[in-house]
Amino acid sequence: MSQLLAAAHPPASSRPATDWWREAVIYQVYPRSFADADGDGMGDLPGITSRLPYLRDLGVDAVWLSPFYASPQADAGYDVADYRVVDPMFGTLDDAVVLIGAAHRLGLRILVDLVPNHCSDQHAWFQQALREGPASRIRERFHFRDGKGKHGELPPNDWESVFGGPAWTRTKNPDGTPGQWYLHLFAPQQPDFNWKHLAVRDEFRSILRFWLDLGVDGFRIDVAHGLVKADGLPDLGDHERLKLLGNDAGPCFDQDGVHEIYRDWHTIFAEYDGERIGVAEAWAPTLERTANYVRPDELHQAFNFQYLATAWQAQPLRDVIEGTLRAMRPVGAPATWVLSNHDVTRHATRFANPPGLGTQIREAGDRELGLRRARAATLLMLALPGSAYIYQGEELGLPDVTDLPDEVRQDPAYFRGAGQDGFRDGCRVPIPWSGTRAPYGFNSVEDGPSWLPQPDTWAALSVEAQTGDPDSTLEMYRSALALRRDHPALGGADNLRRLPSPDGVLVFERTTDDGPAFLCTVNVTDAPVTLPTPGRLLMASDRVTAGDTHTVQPADTTAWWTTA
Ligand code: GLC
Numbered sequence: 384m385s386q387l388l389a390a391a392h393p394p395a396s397s398r399p400a401t402d403w404w405r406e407a408v409i410y411q412v413y414p415r416s417f418a419d420a421d422g423d424g425m426g427d428l429p430g431i432t433s434r435l436p437y438l439r440d441l442g443v444d445a446v447w448l449s450p451f452y453a454s455p456q457a458d459a460g461y462d463v464a465d466y467r468v469v470d471p472m473f474g475t476l477d478d479a480v481v482l483i484g485a486a487h488r489l490g491l492r493i494l495v496d497l498v499p500n501h502c503s504d505q506h507a508w509f510q511q512a513l514r515e516g517p518a519s520r521i522r523e524r525f526h527f528r529d530g531k532g533k534h535g536e537l538p539p540n541d542w543e544s545v546f547g548g549p550a551w552t553r554t555k556n557p558d559g560t561p562g563q564w565y566l567h568l569f570a571p572q573q574p575d576f577n578w579k580h581l582a583v584r585d586e587f588r589s590i591l592r593f594w595l596d597l598g599v600d601g602f603r604i605d606v607a608h609g610l611v612k613a614d615g616l617p618d619l620g621d622h623e624r625l626k627l628l629g630n631d632a633g634p635c636f637d638q639d640g641v642h643e644i645y646r647d648w649h650t651i652f653a654e655y656d657g658e659r660i661g662v663a664e665a666w667a668p669t670l671e672r673t674a675n676y677v678r679p680d681e682l683h684q685a686f687n688f689q690y691l692a693t694a695w696q697a698q699p700l701r702d703v704i705e706g707t708l709r710a711m712r713p714v715g716a717p718a719t720w721v722l723s724n725h726d727v728t729r730h731a732t733r734f735a736n737p738p739g740l741g742t743q744i745r746e747a748g749d750r751e752l753g754l755r756r757a758r759a760a761t762l763l764m765l766a767l768p769g770s771a772y773i774y775q776g777e778e779l780g781l782p783d784v785t786d787l788p789d790e791v792r793q794d795p796a797y798f799r800g801a802g803q804d805g806f807r808d809g810c811r812v813p814i815p816w817s818g819t820r821a822p823y824g825f826n827s828v829e830d831g832p833s834w835l836p837q838p839d840t841w842a843a844l845s846v847e848a849q850t851g852d853p854d855s856t857l858e859m860y861r862s863a864l865a866l867r868r869d870h871p872a873l874g875g876a877d878n879l880r881r882l883p884s885p886d887g888v889l890v891f892e893r894t895t896d897d898g899p900a901f902l903c904t905v906n907v908t909d910a911p912v913t914l915p916t917p918g919r920l921l922m923a924s925d926r927v928t929a930g931d932t933h934t935v936q937p938a939d940t941t942a943w944w945t946t947a
Contacts, residue, residue: 405717408771410443412447414431423832495602497587527564527565530551545796568606568635605664632672637665663686665685673685674714701889708879717769720767731780736753747783757856780844816845819842872900872945880894899947902946916931923936
């Protein structure tokens with residue numbers, strides 16, 4: 384047990400000791416698919432630990448780990464059966480402590496995923512609630528209700544699961560007769576907690592403390608906008624089903640009552656040294672509603688899904704960037720930026736397709752175009768004030784795997800949605816590290832397994848193949864992250880100023896009192912543009928040759944400049 388003592392908290396690497404998170408670049412590791420130390424085809428914690436030096440060298444500040452807790456894996460670990468236990472498929476609690484300690488020694492912070500909206504149907508409370516029948520007090524910790532209709536055969540209200548189908552499943556009584564229904568905004572294996580119940584609140588306070596005591600630097604909070612439901616669980620009625628409407632997310636999401644929980648958690652984070660943080664996964668209907676989650680006494684960051692969902696088009700990009708900065712200003716929270724994660728089609732594939740297809744796409748599209756735009760979009764994102772999120776593999780320019788055979792798919796939404804939706808497996812394929820054949824160093828077994836098959840074409844995309852090649856996407860990320868750390872004007876939280884530019888082109892500068900200015904030019908059109916050369920070229924997402932007075936910037940490129 385000695386290893387389970389709190390891992391020493393790290394000094395911030397080369398960042399100032401305060402507010403490390405305000406400009407942090409945070410790298411999302413999807414544990415199933417990052418690195419597989421034991422060769423069973425499933426990534427694991429020792430695998431992640433072994434690859435931490437790669438992340439330090441990449442130049443990120445922190446690592447967010449998707450769930451690795453005890454789970455039947457009905458939703459790839461977002462169905463947690465025990466919040467204090469590491470699932471054996473990922474390792475042990477000791478492995479988690481070793482990982483946290485190793486990260487801290489390398490100057491990397493660790494965020495873990497917290498899943499408070501729902502648990503697994505195998506969670507001890509839910510099992511007890513089923514076992515004890517309708518009279519069980521434990522049922523109050525979930526949303527159990529009698530059904531409507533003469534025999535209770537109809538669901539208690541008209542809510543639908545995000546994954547498709549009704550948000551209610553009927554239980555069987557201990558004697559085998561049909562019983563009450565329970566609410567699950569996601570899969571039936573993910574019963575929603577009742578956050579009005581004090582035992583639920585106490586339990587999560589204790590879970591937070593458990594991981595904070597082990598040394599984690601913070602939490603990404605899953606479905607942070609879902610914990611509190613409208614009183615009485617009213618029908619959706621005229622609301623377009625579970626879709627965000629204007630400023631109103633409907634009765635299931637983004638209820639004002641949820642903020643009390645985050646104010647409570649804020650005080651827990653504040654008890655610990657080292658600036659521990661909470662990051663909201665809140666799909667709120669507007670940026671203004673998103674900003675509520677990061678008021679000074681609540682969480683620290685919220686994902687900017689409006690940015691993620693913006694097409695590669697100049698005006699929408701300009702609007703979302705300015706809208707984000709405007710929305711965050713009154714609450715004093717940093718803007719965040721994200722292009723990819725484990726729930727959406729990778730941006731190299733989204734941008735390979737026409738706009739308007741949403742964030743889950745099954746078409747490969749024009750790969751070359753997609754990669755060119757993805758590289759430009761990345762340099763734009765990393766030039767913006769605030770904190771940026773990188774999803775594992777995007778630094779390799781990975782596309783989604785759009786042609787996975789149906790029999791290997793695991794996304795529960797794929798099956799609930801009758802194949803209409805739920806293409807999240809495509810962004811979850813294990814990443815290529817080295818070698819010419821699968822599993823490309825994901826594990827070290829020759830022709831070893833991987834839980835989702837990797838394409839034959841990925842040899843050229845591996846870390847090994849791209850390292851040292853100045854034109855590679857990996858080296859572009861490394862250079863950009865190094866420049867981002869070094870350039871004094873890239874540190875300012877809200878110092879962006881838009882400059883005049885031709886149609887389809889974004890030009891902005893970032894300034895600081897005591898150093899050179901930084902400039903970013905983005906050609907979002909499909910043709911070259913000629914721009915006045917704004918300074919000394921630092922780097923670009925594609926070939927840009929700076930002339931003395933004018934520079935021709937190719938289609939779909941971003942360039943970084945300095946006045947130094
Ligand atoms: C979040 C997760 C997603 C999961 C869902 C239910 O949106 O990011 O992967 O399926 O919550 O937990």
